[in-house]
Amino acid sequence: MPSLPPPFQTSTDRTVFFVSDGTGITAETFGHSVLTQFELRFKEVRLPFVDTLDKAYDAVREINDAYEVDGKRPIVFSTLVKAELSTVVRQSKGMHMDLIQTFVEPLEQELGVKSTHTIGRSHNIADSEDYKQRIEAINFSLAHDDGQSNQNLVAADVILVGVSRSGKTPTSLYLAMQYGVKAANYPLIPDDFERGKLPSGLIPYKKKLFGLSIAPDRLAEVRNERRPGSKYASPENCRYEVNEAEKMMRREGIRCVSSTAKSIEEIAAMILQEIKSDKRSY
């Protein structure tokens, strides 16, 4: 579990707290993207569900303890919506990065309305239409993982194609989970290359296809982790498959993105851009 705070990290420069009255995901995601701008190591502590005064005082104690241990001010990223909780946590000895106050107050001015000061997201999310669509998309993507089913591909928003281990599965799941996109995925295998044709189940949905490619040496590396020394993982075979898959995509006019050195977040965002520009009508 890479995200848990390492208990005995010795060369840590600072402790960073992510304090939230919800899941803490926003504070953490945002905090990470700020902290990666600094070439320092941070010890991270996540404090979610700080939604009572007692828990806020507990948070203050934890932050102050870290200050004592480190001898340096901890950095505190917080998304506490309720002003009274935020006021308590700000009394700690940490350096406070209050995401809500910093932006909500200017927005109240701009929009000419008061904020509801409720933890909107956490209370409403599970009932929202968006959320239901996300869950439905996850189920869809799972049922259509790795070409498992040709049924109901008509309902897919996108169908990822590519050779085995090119990143299709995690990307499909990410598209579903983050954006509610029904993403099927379908492998391209040596049989397809020999026949020189797309798998027949995909032909009716050519416009939904989106190719993932990958550098052959990177593919060999990934495959070797799974099946060391196999023909499947050999550099020659990886070169062959990638080459054939790219040829097929070009011939069929399938848009394609390379997954090499890209995270699933980046691949998903690129695919989404493409789908969006298809649909854009304003």
Add this chain to the structure above:
Amino acid sequence: MPSLPPPFQTSTDRTVFFVSDGTGITAETFGHSVLTQFELRFKEVRLPFVDTLDKAYDAVREINDAYEVDGKRPIVFSTLVKAELSTVVRQSKGMHMDLIQTFVEPLEQELGVKSTHTIGRSHNIADSEDYKQRIEAINFSLAHDDGQSNQNLVAADVILVGVSRSGKTPTSLYLAMQYGVKAANYPLIPDDFERGKLPSGLIPYKKKLFGLSIAPDRLAEVRNERRPGSKYASPENCRYEVNEAEKMMRREGIRCVSSTAKSIEEIAAMILQEIKSDKRSY
């Protein structure tokens, strides 16, 4: 695809832009949690990968166009790391919420080092150990979805148990994807209740078990969507299964959380809290 901007939304109050030189996920996640504090409707436009001056000027044009159409200042959440891109986008007629500048500059002061001003996250993420562990966790969670495999459960960080449709699958995948937690999941079925015993494959791993429960009427609703009118989805059967599952969890001392009205983000964060407090040694 719920997150795409609705093209013909008439009663929209404002246009909101999420501008980033990376995927835009941070800007969007953060922007959403701020905007849910306001009971207004927003039209959302995502502008990821704005990483050249040309694209920055394009963004300015899009923002200014929205201003013309709406007659109101668009709200712009941006995470542009490079100062020259940020400077360009700030020239637009939008109201600017610059996440990087607002927080990075005070942090440079506090930490006594200059930020690298690189898009650290996007360039490094795919090579980082954290990322590899996340991908590995996704593969693990998929292979251990719905009790598919008893093999290698020893490597699981957590094993979710609960009746069919209690939310195990999306929660496992979310734990894997977001936190790199190897989360298996295993259904509790009427056979288990009749025998009055946990599935035998789980017994060696009792400490890793984490129960998901759900209100019977909510479960009936969810199951009815999948198999309308079935015995499986009937209120009596759902009451029976939930009741038996909860009894079993109590008897076996399995920690349990209700998934009713909770999002997978919230359930995952709660489970993580529990795992973390097990491991906490500092």
